[in-house]
Amino acid sequence: MNKRILVVxxxxxxxxxxxxxxxxQHYEFDIAQDGSSALQKAISLKPHVIILDLGLPDMDGIDFINKIRGWxxxxxxxxxxxxEEFDKINALDAGADDYVTKPFSVEELLARIRVALRRTSSEHQLEAESALFVNGHLEIHYLANTVxxxxxxxxxxxIEYKLLVVLSKHVGKVLTHNFLLKEIWQNALQSDVPSLRVFMATLRKKIEENPSQPKYIQTHVRVGYRMLRVHDDE
Incomplete structure (x- = not known):
């Protein structure tokens, strides 16, 4: 089945x-030029990925994300x-999965689309095999809490295990520092980001073959982290 994309x-x-x-690239797609029509098309088209501009004529893109994430x-x-980093963090905290700044190359956009589609596929696989997560040579056995x-x-x-689980359940998605802090510590503050970096560093030392060149956990400077989908031959 062809992958459907909604462009806003x-x-x-x-x-x-x-x-x-x-x-x-032979993707099926539809284009909406404002937030209201995009919401309607999102319901009828049921896209696999949404490409969103924040500067819409009838609503702010952040409001659009909040509405979409309701269902x-x-x-x-x-x-x-x-x-600006502030704009990226706001969009990601609202529920966006990735952020590309204009002007952009088509190759970069296509790469981000492939990442998003792989994330969707991996989530479907997780639903079918909810007790086990496999990513390259990394395995997480959720029921047994083992890695x-x-x-x-x-x-x-x-804490390392909690971080790894949260990242694994959002493969391909950039998770902001704020999101991770709330998921792990609930009442954490932005000032706790240095502690998060320390735990992420110790986690990498345990799961990465070369922590200085990680292949599982990617850093987005001053924004957050993303778990990459890794193939066995990488």
């Missing part, structure tokens, strides 16, 4: 560029001229 973009030139890009977890890739790398059990502290 009011700039005609950018919309045409994305249209041509998706056409060459679906469809991956959202923000494509916006707003390049294996290359078939060897790795002993994690409770």
């Amino acid at each position: 973009e009011d700039d005609v030139a950018i919309g045409n560029l994305i249209r041509m890009t998706l056409t060459t 679906t977890q469809t991956p959202i890739i923000v494509v916006s001229a707003r390049g 294996f790398v290359n078939c060897v059990e790795v002993h994690l502290t409770p």
Whole structure:
């Protein structure tokens, strides 16, 4: 089945560029130029990925994300001229999965789309095999609270394990510092980010073959972290 993509973009030139890009890759797609029509199309089209510009004529893109997240977890890739860290963090905290700053290359956009589609596929697999997560040579046995790398059990502290589980349940999605802090410590503050970095560093030392060049957990500087989908031959 072809993958369906909803593009929410009011700039005609950018919309045409994305249209041509998706056409060459044989994706099914529809384009909406405002938030209201995009919400309607999201319901009828049931897209696998949404590409969203934040500067919509009838509503802010953050409001659109909040409305969408009320009923679906469809991956959202923000494509916006707003390049400040504050804007990225706000969008990701609201529920966006990824963020691309204009101007962008079509190759980068296609790569982000592939990541989002792989995340969707992995989530369906997790639903079918909810007790086991496999990513390359990394295995998490949720029911037993155990972790294996290359078939060897790795002993994690409770916080390290919680971090790994949260990342694994959002493969391919950038998780902000705020999101991770709330998931792990509930009442944590932004000032606790250094502690988060320490735990992430110790986790990497235990699961990464080369912690200085991690292949499982990617850092997004001053924003957060993302678990990458890894293939066995990588």
